[in-house]
Amino acid sequence: xxxxxxxxxxxxxxxxxxxxxxxxxxxxxxxxxxxxxxxxxxxxxxxxxxxxxxxxxxxxxxxxxxxxxxxxxxxxxxxxxxxxxxxxxxxxxxxxxxxxxxxxxxxxxxxxxxxxxxxxxxxxxxxxxxxxxxxxxxxxxxxxxxxxxxxxxxxxxxxxxxxxxxxxxxxxxxxxxxxxxxxxxxxxxxxxxxxxxxxxxxxxxxxxxxxxxxxxxxxxxxxxxxxxxxxxxxxxxxxxxxxxxxxxxxxxxxxxxxxxxxxxxxxxxxxxxxxxxxxxxxxxxxxxxxxxxxxxxxxxxxxxxxxxxxxxxxxxxxxxxxxxxxxxxxxxxxxxxxxxxxxxxxxxxxxxxxxxxxxxxxxxxxxxxxxxxxxxxxxxxxxxxxxxxxxxxxxxxxxxxxxxxxxxxxxxxxxxxxxxxxxxxxxxxxxxxxxxxxxxxxxxxxxxxxxxxxxxxxxxxxxxxxxxxxxxxxxxxxxxxxxxxxxxxxxxxxxxxxxxxxxxxxxxxxxxxxxxxxxxxxxxxxxxxxxxxxxxxxxxxxxxxxxxxxxxxxxxxxxxxxxxxxxxxxxxxxxxxxxxxxxxxxxxxxxxxxxxxxxxxxxxxxxxxxxxxx
Ligand code: ADP
Ligand code: MG
Ligand code: ZN
Numbered sequence: 183x184x185x186x187x188x189x190x191x192x193x194x195x196x197x198x199x200x201x202x203x204x205x206x207x208x209x210x211x212x213x214x215x216x217x218x219x220x221x222x223x224x225x226x227x228x229x230x231x232x233x234x235x236x237x238x239x240x241x242x243x244x245x246x247x248x249x250x251x252x253x254x255x256x257x258x259x260x261x262x263x264x265x266x267x268x269x270x271x272x273x274x275x276x277x278x279x280x281x282x283x284x285x286x287x288x289x290x291x292x293x294x295x296x297x298x299x300x301x302x303x304x305x306x307x308x309x310x311x312x313x314x315x316x317x318x319x320x321x322x323x324x325x326x327x328x329x330x331x332x333x334x335x336x337x338x339x340x341x342x343x344x345x346x347x348x349x350x351x352x353x354x355x356x357x358x359x360x361x362x363x364x365x366x367x368x369x370x371x372x373x374x375x376x377x378x379x380x381x382x383x384x385x386x387x388x389x390x391x392x393x394x395x396x397x398x399x400x401x402x403x404x405x406x407x408x409x410x411x412x413x414x415x416x417x418x419x420x421x422x423x424x425x426x427x428x429x430x431x432x433x434x435x436x437x438x439x440x441x442x443x444x445x446x447x448x449x450x451x452x453x454x455x456x457x458x459x460x461x462x463x464x465x466x467x468x469x470x471x472x473x474x475x476x477x478x479x480x481x482x483x484x485x486x487x488x489x490x491x492x493x494x495x496x497x498x499x500x501x502x503x504x505x506x507x508x509x510x511x512x513x514x515x516x517x518x519x520x521x522x523x524x525x526x527x528x529x530x531x532x533x534x535x536x537x538x539x540x541x542x543x544x545x546x547x548x549x550x551x552x553x554x555x556x557x558x559x560x561x562x563x564x565x566x567x568x569x570x571x572x573x574x575x576x577x578x579x580x581x582x583x584x585x586x587x588x589x590x591x592x593x594x595x596x597x598x599x600x601x602x603x604x605x606x607x608x609x610x611x612x613x614x615x616x617x618x619x620x621x622x623x624x625x626x627x628x629x630x631x632x633x634x635x636x637x638x639x640x641x642x643x644x645x646x647x648x649x650x651x652x653x654x655x656x657x658x659x660x661x662x663x664x665x666x667x668x669x670x671x672x673x674x675x676x677x678x679x680x681x682x683x684x685x686x687x688x689x690x691x692x693x694x695x696x697x698x699x700x701x702x703x704x705x706x707x708x709x710x711x712x713x714x715x716x717x718x719x720x721x722x723x724x725x726x727x728x729x730x731x732x733x734x735x736x737x738x739x740x741x742x743x744x745x746x747x748x749x750x751x752x753x754x755x756x757x758x759x760x761x762x763x764x765x766x767x768x769x770x771x772x773x774x775x776x777x778x779x780x781x782x783x784x785x786x787x788x789x790x791x792x793x794x795x796x
Pocket of ligand 1 (some may be wrong): 354355356357358391394395396397398399400401402497531534558559560561563
């Protein structure tokens, strides 16, 4: 079935075709029925069949024409006659085959036109019905999300990967070394299944690519497709979720059927969490559909033999929400983790996306990589692209190092918004707020170093203090979390110390503080060991009729203790912060006033203040 884009009125309405057919039919009927050939325009005398035959026998006729039930005749005197006969009576029965007569007898064959009309009359109602259903199913299809082929909603919409068009190879995936190694193995399964079967090894059925958004899961799958040399069916989990119950399941069936026919093959289900969420969580129609779809996937995965050479690859950034049944052996039992890129991987990704771009000399990608801790592959691609765009905007011949540095800031903090009108008073508050963060952070041992302070609006933030980790870290210590809270308090406390009151600008800071404190107590067991201890206090989110509910797995009294512990963490951090800022009040004022003038302070400019005081 051909696919048409959504919302484009799809082709001509089938009713139009039907209408045309009917018109043609009517015209045909008119022509074939109304034609009495040579008698058409003459005066015709209606006579009986007996009279007609008598006149024939008397040899009065020059010619006689028999057409269906009509007998027409022209006499030698130039008169025209017409009579009706029985439809079964032929010229022999009527005695019109007398060769001794001078009359030319012709029989006009009308069976063709008749046939046409008969067929038309017989078939038209059915055509009409079919057209009606087609029309309905198209409407339904487009409501459900774009399938416009007749009766196409149960069909899978998997895209078959066209190797001639896309040429993604493993070389296009930078970094992710371990993940690539595992995936190369998968490709080898498909290319040389015998090698593994001979050894008695089972070929895995399902592989789950797990990684944060933008780490290159979809890219990896495309690379597998490009390398594996087998048909690759790609489908996104959300495409199974339809408003019609049962459609998702039938799509799954169709997808596996097609893939099995083409084995060895790969099925790729992107964003599988859209369907693979734990079952039985919610009630209400929407969940039922997802459940059916999921069950169908499980059934299909159990249904094919291990030597079918069919591998199902799925990608998700939420493996925690996936149904356990999906993850058990025989299904997606292999997990390939794609991590956030580390320093070396970031350099490689930046280099890869820089290949087709024009760079000025002196651009140091390693330096950029060191400033982009926590950026995903997609972020890095975005950075390089933003740099190129800004170079074009400024009519440069090549991309400079500054372009890419600015792009890093833009990607991580949003674009600058210089047009936002901010009053002088507000600017002052913002400056003190940001310097408060910076100072509190600077004097906390475990806080990341200050990279930049800015009072230019970016995205939704009015000002930014940018702390930048110097290296990749995988563990977060208790003291680091505490210090982070201290620096987050800095903004609000600076406002209070200088202006005597706080503003709404600190709401985001407070949110983050609470989140850290709650996580410390409830998730990481960092609270008072005598009160709450090393217990994980889970709050489950349950869906019910489309709403999410928090369900606590602990008692009310425990809840109170947790709250107290959380408050203690928050309060301690606030006290520490206040002490730091009170001690450095003059420094706070000096730096804030400078920031008001300069709008931005770099790391070096910020550090210079502390050298003076030493
Ligand atoms: P995911 O599916 O994990 O959310 P994608 O595969 O869609 O992420 O990645 C988005 C884009 O980011 C890719 O098209 C690619 O250009 C870039 N990208 C991500 N990771 C890498 C990587 N390791 N190497 C090169 N490019 C990458
Ligand atoms: Mg993706
Ligand atoms: Zn703040």
